[in-house]
Amino acid sequence: MINEILVYVGEALVLIGVFCDIAASIGMLRFPNFYTRMHAATVGTIGGAVVPLIGVALMALGCDWLGTYRFFLAGASIVAGILIMLLAPVGTHVLALAAHRAGLAPKKPLVFDHLEEERARRND
Amino acid sequence: MMHENLIPIGIIPLLLTIAAFIIPLLSIVIKKKLFYHVYALIFSIVALIYTVLNYYIVNILYGKPIAYFFGGWIAPIGIAYVVDGLGSVLGLLIGVDMLFIVVYSVWYMWNEEGVEWYYALLLLLEASMIGIVYTGDMFNLFVMIELLAISAYGLVAFYRNKKEAIEATIKYSLIGATATTMFFLSIVFLYGTYGTVNMADLAVKARLPWICETFNEACRFFSAYSGVSYGNPMLATAIAIVFALWAFTFKAAIFPNHFWLPDAHPEAPTPVSAALSGLVVKMGAYSTLRVLYTVFGLGSLIDIPTGAGLSLRDVIAYIVLILGAVSAIAGSLVMIIQNDIKRILAYSTIAHLGLIFMGIGAVMHGSSKAVVTAAVTAVVFHIINHSFGKTLAFMVSGVYIKAVGTRDILELRGVGRLLPVTSTALVISLLHLLGVPPLGGFFSKLLLYNALMMSGQIIFAIILVLSAAISMLGYMRVVINIIVPPRPSKYIGVIREHIVPSTLFAVLIATIIGIGILSMVGGVVYLESIVGSTGWIDGIREYINSILSFYASVK
Amino acid sequence: MIEIFTLAFLMLISVTSVIAAFKAIIEKDMVRAIVYSAIQSAMYALIFYVLMAPDIVLVYIPVSVGITPAILLFVTKKTERRDGD
Amino acid sequence: MKKSEICVIISIVIFIFSLAYITSLGGLGYLPPVDVRKLAQIYLASTYNPYQPTNTSSGYESVTAIIWDFRGLDTFFETAVFYGAIIASVAIYRGVEISSKKKSIGMSPIAKTVTRLSLILIPIVAASIAFHGHLTPGGGFQAGSVATVVIVLSIMVFGLRRLVQKGVTKPKILLLRSLGLIGIGLTAIGLVLAGLVIGVNAYIFQNQAKAMAEISYPMWIDDVLFGGSLLFFNIFEFVAVMAGFTLVLMLFSIEEEEVKKVIK
C-alpha cells in the first residue's frame, strides 16, 4: 500500500515537472530577449527539474523491484535536487550580471532600469 | 619456470615511472641541482642493469621469448609483456643509449633552470620507450606511445622562450595528437573484429584457420579466451593498419608526416635531440615492424593474394617502401642545402628512417625465410648503428654550440680544429652514418641492400645507394666547414675540451668501432640468431608459445 | 515501445551533436565555439548514458563539459577571441 | 573558400565515405550484437566470484576491475601520461610564482556564499564516488574530476590569490600529487614487496591470490566487500587527480603580468 502511495505521489510530481518543462521551453522560444527568457528558464529548473527529481525519488522508494540500490537512486536524486536548487539561481544571476555589465544581450523591451541609472550616477 | 625470475621484465618501466613520480616530492625538499643529476644517473644505471638482465634472461637463460603477466592474469585477460629477441635487443639499446644521454645531460644541463623537471620527463621518456619495446598488448602500446609523445613534447618545449622551439612543439603536438587518436580508432576496429587487443592473440586470430592446422594448441587456447573473429576481419584489419601506420609514420617522421622533425629535433636541448633522433623515432619503426611482421605478418589473412596477384600486405609493403624511398631521397637532398648543423643531422635522421622503412617493406608475399631474416636483421642492425651514430653526432654538435653559441656551420668555420677530440668524434660519427667500410654503418647498409636485392626490389636498392651518395655531400659540407678551415683567432684559448663529453665521445667511438669489428667477426650472424626469426613462422610461434607455456606451468 | 523512444532520443541527440560540432568549427567567435562544443560534449555524454556506460559519463562530463571548456576559455582569454582569416 | 581548403574537404569526405563503407560491409561486425564478445564474458563473470578466489577481482564493478586489476598497467601509465603533461606544463612555467599580496576581486557575493556551501556538498559526492568505486559506477578518476569542480569554482569565484592566502599553495599541491602517485605505485608493487619479505611469489599489480602466488589484498573485511587493491587505487588516484587538476588550473589562472615577469 505504502508503495502505491509513494509511486502515485511521485508520478504526480513528475507530471507537474513535465508540464512546467514544456511551458518553460515554449517560453524560452517565445520570449523576446535574454532577460525575459531567464524567467522561463527558472520555471524549467525549479518546476521542471527539482520537483520531478523529488518525484523520482519517491517513485524509486516505491519501486521495490529495483533492489536495494533504489535507496541510492532516491538519495542521489534528492541530493541532485538540492544541488540544483542551490546552484541554478546563482548560475542565472551571474549570467544576467555578465549580460548586463558587458551589454551582451539587447535590453528592450524594458520599462525602466534602475541599475543603468545607478551605474550612470556612479560614473559621474 | 621460476616466476620470480621474471619480475625484472615487468618492473623496469614501472620503476622509472615511480622514480619520476618522486621528483616533485624531492623538489620541495632539495633545491640543489647536483642531486637531480645524480638521481637521474642512478636510475639510468639501474635501467641499464635491468635491460642487461632482461637480455640475459631472454637470450641466454631461456633462449626464447618470455612473457610476464601483470596481476597474474593470463594474456588476453590481462596485459602481458612479451619480450623476444627483438624487444630485448632494442631494450638493451635504449638502456645503453639513455645512459650516455643522461651522462651528457649532466654536463650540458649543469646550470640549467628547472633541471628536475627535465629529468622527470627524461625518465618518463626512457620508461615509455622500454615499455614500447617490451609490451605485448596493442592498447598498452597506444598508452606507451602517448607517454613517449607527451614527454617528447615537454622536452622539445623546454626552452620556452625560444620562438622556434614553441612553434616546433605546436607542430609536433597538434598533429601528433591527431595521429595517436587515429591509432586509438585502429585499436577500436581491431577489438571490434577480433575481440582482443593482445598482440599474440591477434597474431593467432589473423592466421585462422591456417594456424589451427599447424599449431592447434594456440588456436584452442586463445579461442577459449577471446572467441573467434566477429564481422569482416579483412576489411577491419586493412583500415586498422592504415590508421596505425599513420601514427607510426608520424612517430618515425616518414615522408608525408616528416614535417615536424626538422623543426623539433634541432630546437630541443641537445641531449634531447640526441634521444629524439637516436631512439624516439625508432619506436615508430619498431611498432611498424611489430605490426607488419609479428601481428599481421606473413601467413596472416591480409597476406592472401587477391586476383591481381598482390596481397593486401604487399600493397602496404609497397607503400612503406615507396614512402621510405621518398624520405630517404628527400631527406638527403634537403640536407645538402642546410646551414644549421642540427638541422642537417635532423634531415639525415629522416633519410635514415627512410632506409629503415625500406628494409621493413622488403618482405612481400612469398618471401623466403632468408629474405625475412635478412630484412629484420638489417633493420635492427641499422637501428642500432644509426642510434649510436646520431647520438654521437648530436652530442658533438652540442659541444660546438656550447662553445661558440651558434648552430650555423658557416659561423663554426674552423672551430673544429680547436677541439680535436670532438672533431675526431664528429668525423667518425659522420663516416659511420655515411657507411664507410670498417665502421658499423657500412655493414647495416650492406645488409639492407642485400635484403632489398634478395626480395627483388632492385630499384629500391639503387635508391638506397643513391641516398647514401647524396647524403655524403651534406656530411662533407659539415666537415669542410667546421674542420678544414684555419682556426679562428678569436676563439683560440677561449674554448677548450671538457673532460665529460670527451670521455663520453671516446666511449661512443669505441662502441662504434667495436660494432664494426664485431660485425666482421660474426656479430651479424649472432644478431641474426637473436632477432632474425621475428616475422618468420617459427619466431611468431615462439612469440605465441611464450604465453602458452605460462598457461602450461600454471596447470 | 521503450526502444522506439530511445531511438527517437538518440536521433535527437546525435543530430544535435552534429549541428553543434559543425557550428563549433565554423563559428568565428571562439567563446561561442567553446559553448557549442560544450553542447556537443553534453550530447555525447547522453549517448554514452544510453549506451549504458555510466563510468564514462561520470568521467566524460567533468572532462569535456567542465574542464576542457575551462581550459579553452583560459586560452581564449589569454590570447585572442576571434578566429579570423 | 581557398583552393587548399576545398582539397582538404574533398579528401576528408572521401576518407569518411570509405570508412563508412567499410563499416557497413561489416568491418566491425554486426552492431549491436546479441552477445558480448567472449573476452567480455570472461571479464563479467570474473569481476565478482566468491567461489573462485584465484580467478576474481574483488568488486561488483567490471569497469573499475578492468581498469585497476585486469589491465592495471594501462591505467598506471595513463596516470603517468597525465603526470607528464603536468610536469611539462610546470616546466614551461618554471620560476613563476603566485604573489599573494594584492587582494583578489572575485565574483558577486551571492556566488561566493553559495560556493562556500558547495565546498561541503561537492567533496562529499566526490568522496562517495571514490569510496564506492568498486561497488557503483565511478572510481578514482571520476571522483577526482568531480572534486575539481570545487577548485574551478573557487578559483573563478574567489580568485586565485585568495586561495593562495588560504594556504592552497603550489608546493603543497605538488606534495599531495606526488603522495597520491607514490601511493598508486606502492599499491601496484605492494604485494611484490610483501612477497619479498615473506618469501612468497607475487605479481606486479596483483590484487587477489593467483594459482602460483598465494598472497592477496583483503577482499572482505568482516562481511563488507572491501575491494582489495581497487579501494586503495581509487583513493590514491582521487587524491592524485584532484591535486593534478588543481595545479594545472592554478597555473592557468596566474595573471599575465606575473607570468611576463619571468617568461620572455
Place this chain on the structure above:
Amino acid sequence: MSLEQQVVTFILYVFPLYLFAFTLYIIRALKGPTIPDTVLAIDALSFDIAAFLALLSIIYRSPILIACTIVLALWVYALDIYVSKYFTHKELGE
C-alpha cells in the same frame, strides 16, 4: 495492471513530452542569438535532462545510472560561472 507495469506505462507516456521540450530547448540553444541565451538554454536543458535521466534509470532498471545526473548538474553550473567571469573580468583567475 501491476505497479511495475503502471510505472513503466506512465514513464512511456511522459517520454515524448520530455523529448518535445528538449527539442525546443535545443533549438534555442543552437539558435542563440547571443551567448548568454545559449548558455541559459544549455543550463535549463541540462537540469531537465538530469531529471529525465533519473526517470530513465528507473525504466532501464539500473538505479546506479543515477550517479550521472548530479555530475551533469554540477558541471553545467560551472559553465555558467566560466562564461560570466569571462565577460565581467579582465582575467579569469582574478
Place this chain on the structure above:
Amino acid sequence: MELPTLVASVIVVSLYVNLGIALYGIFARPSLVKKLLAITILSDTANAFAVLVGYRWPRTGTPQPPVLMNTTNYNESIKYYIEHAVDPLPQALVLTAIVIGLAVTLFIAFVIIQYYRLYGTVNVRKTATSSR
C-alpha cells in the same frame, strides 16, 4: 532493418560526420585554439566509437551497465548479468583514452598560450606570412 541496428547506425552516421568535421577543423582552420577544439572533438568521437563497439542488445529486456547489482542468488544473478551487461572492456579503454586526451589537451593549451606570448597571435596563417 531491425531496431537495434537502426539505433547503432544512427549513432554511427553522426559519429562519422563529426569525425569529418573535426578533421576539417584540424587541417583547415587557421586558429590554433580552434585546432585544439577540433582535436578534442576528434578524440571524443573516437571514444564514442569505442563505446558503441561494446554495446549489445540482449535477447530479452534492455541492456544493463557493467555493474553487478544483485548478488543475493549468485548463480542466477551472474547469469543474468552476463546475458544483459554491455561490454566493459571498451569502456575501460575509453576511460584511459579520455584521460590521455585530456592530458595532451592540457599541455597543448599551455604551449598555445606561450606561442601567443612570443608571436602575438594564434593564427598560423598570419605567422606564416609574417615570417616570410
Place this chain on the structure above:
Amino acid sequence: MTRKTLASIPAAILSFVIYLFYTGSLGLFDVITGAIVAVIIGLLVGNIVVENPGKALSIRRGFLMLIYIIWYFLVAETKAHIDVIKRALHPKMPLNPAIIKVPYNVSTDYAMTLIANSITNTPGTVVVDLDYENKYFFVHWLDAKTSDPLKAREIISSKFEEFAKKIFD
C-alpha cells in the same frame, strides 16, 4: 583553535548526513568511510563554511528552515510558476519587464544569499546585480507593478526577508 574545532563540528555532521543520504545505505562500510570523510571535510572547510557554530547547531533555526522550505514550495513557488506559465502560453504574451532596485536589511551573507536565491528561484523575478555596501538588490521583474523600491520590496521580498532574519541573523 577552539573556534575552528567548534566550527568543524556542524560541518562534519552535515557532511556525514549528506554522505549517508547520497549513498542510500547504512552498511558498515558506508558509515566508516562516511565518518572519515566527514572528519576530513569538517576540519578542512569547517571554518570557511560555518561562520557561527552556535547558530549552525541551533535546532530552532533548523526547524524554521524546514517550515520556510515547505511554505516556499507550496505558496511562493506555485503562485509564481502559474503566473509565468500563463504569460508564456498566452497568445499575446503580456510582458512588462523592468530592472528595479529592491533594498534589503539583513546582516549576514547567508541571509542575504537566502533572500537572493529565493527571489531568483521564483519565476518572474531574477536578481541581476547587487550593491553590497548599500544593501540593494537589482531585480529583473517580469511584470513591474511599481517603480518604487519600497513597494517593490513589499511585493517581492518582504516575506523572504522575515524568514531569513529569523533563520540566519
